Amino acid sequence: MPGAIYAEGLVKTFGDVRALDGVDLDVPEGTVLGLLGPNGAGKTTAVRVLTTLLQPDSGKAVVAGIDVLKHPNEVRRSIGLSGQFAAVDEYLTGRENLRMVGQLYQMSSRAAKARADELLERFNLADAADRTAKTYSGGMRRRLDLAAALVVSPPVMFMDEPTTGLDPRNRQQLWSIIQELVAGGTTLLLTTQYLEEADHLAHDICVVDHGRVIARGTADQLKARTGGERVEVVVHQQDRIDTARTVLAALGKGGEATVTVDEHTRKLTVPVTGGAKLLAEVIRELDTRGVEIDDIGLRRPTLDDVFISLTGHAAEAEDATKSEDAAELAKNTKEAGK
Numbered sequence: 001m002p003g004a005i006y007a008e009g010l011v012k013t014f015g016d017v018r019a020l021d022g023v024d025l026d027v028p029e030g031t032v033l034g035l036l037g038p039n040g041a042g043k044t045t046a047v048r049v050l051t052t053l054l055q056p057d058s059g060k061a062v063v064a065g066i067d068v069l070k071h072p073n074e075v076r077r078s079i080g081l082s083g084q085f086a087a088v089d090e091y092l093t094g095r096e097n098l099r100m101v102g103q104l105y106q107m108s109s110r111a112a113k114a115r116a117d118e119l120l121e122r123f124n125l126a127d128a129a130d131r132t133a134k135t136y137s138g139g140m141r142r143r144l145d146l147a148a149a150l151v152v153s154p155p156v157m158f159m160d161e162p163t164t165g166l167d168p169r170n171r172q173q174l175w176s177i178i179q180e181l182v183a184g185g186t187t188l189l190l191t192t193q194y195l196e197e198a199d200h201l202a203h204d205i206c207v208v209d210h211g212r213v214i215a216r217g218t219a220d221q222l223k224a225r226t227g228g229e230r231v232e233v234v235v236h237q238q239d240r241i242d243t244a245r246t247v248l249a250a251l252g253k254g255g256e257a258t259v260t261v262d263e264h265t266r267k268l269t270v271p272v273t274g275g276a277k278l279l280a281e282v283i284r285e286l287d288t289r290g291v292e293i294d295d296i297g298l299r300r301p302t303l304d305d306v307f308i309s310l311t312g313h314a315a316e317a318e319d320a321t322k323s324e325d326a327a328e329l330a331k332n333t334k335e336a337g338k
């Protein structure tokens with residue numbers, strides 16, 4: 001049975017650009033899928049197709065059991081979306097914005113009011129609740145937009161780069177809100193450029209680049225693909241490198257492991273299995289052979305390593321301050337023009 005979010009062969013072109021080039025997704029109910037990819041990878045396009053905002057050229061999408069192309073209105077009633085401040089009305093206060101969403105979804109005005117208060121409190125907007133949204137900073141708008149998406153707690157949620165532009169404290173707070181949501185049964189598709197975020201929140205990760213899913217799996221599976229853990233040793237003396245190499249080759253993965261040596265920095269690296277116990281063994285053995293060491297450590301691959309090995313370039317998270325600046329700039333420009 002397909003999951004709460006399902007897509008098959010999604011293609012979307014804009015002129016010459018294949019923003020989506022055959023994307024398949026399957027997100028089991030109650031889990032979080034992290035769509036991870038650099039700028040221009042096709043993340044927003046995928047979210048827009050799945051949330052009925054954009055027609056694909058071809059492919060199939062089913063959300064909450066409903067065909068997205070055949071029954072977009074029904075899909076809209078079952079999902080929540082937070083994106084680029086789409087839901088926020090600048091000329092309403094934070095509180096009014098949230099109440100309005102509740103009323104759009106036919107909540108009673110009492111329920112909408114209570115829900116607004118609860119969310120304002122939770123997103124640290126209570127003090128600014130009665131100011132118009134146009135006076136909000138970029139980070140505050142983002143929080144208001146997320147709160148708006150959560151007014152009705154829909155069964156399936158989409159969040160397009162939810163924490164871009166948030167400071168670390170607000171990011172942490174949002175992460176715990178997301179974890180609570182998911183614990184309550186919500187299915188979530190989240191796009192992000194932050195590897196750490198996908199690592200922290202997502203059950204499964206799809207790495208996208210140029211409109212294609214280039215890898216998928218859990219964070220651990222993706223990390224294991226890049227070669228697993230390794231021991232790095234810096235020996236004190238140049239003339240002990242060969243001895244150290246022999247020790248590491250024997251103790252490394254498979255017993256005849258390939259040791260990488262940087263003569264200049266006297267650093268040796270070898271893939272291993274066995275973690276800390278193996279590390280202790282390496283230290284003992286080097287000591288027995290009289291090899292002095294300056295530094296030694298066990299290094300596990302991070303999602304950054306995965307990303308680099310898959311895409312050939314480091315993830316460039318959109319600069320948080322930059323996007324916040326952009327929001328400020330847009331606001332100032334508007335005001336200057338009045």
Ligand SMILES: Nc1ncnc2c1ncn2[C@@H]1O[C@H](COP(=O)(O)OP(=O)(O)O)[C@@H](O)[C@H]1O
Nearest residue numbers: 014017019037038039040041042043044045046
């Ligand atoms: N409305 C559009 N018109 C033309 N090109 C677009 C449009 N939307 C997206 N694109 C292009 O499609 C590609 C994917 O964009 P997008 O889905 O926004 O990527 P991401 O969200 O991963 O940064 C990019 O090359 C982008 O320039």
Ligand SMILES: [Mg+2]
Nearest residue numbers: 043044045160
């Ligand atoms: Mg985007």
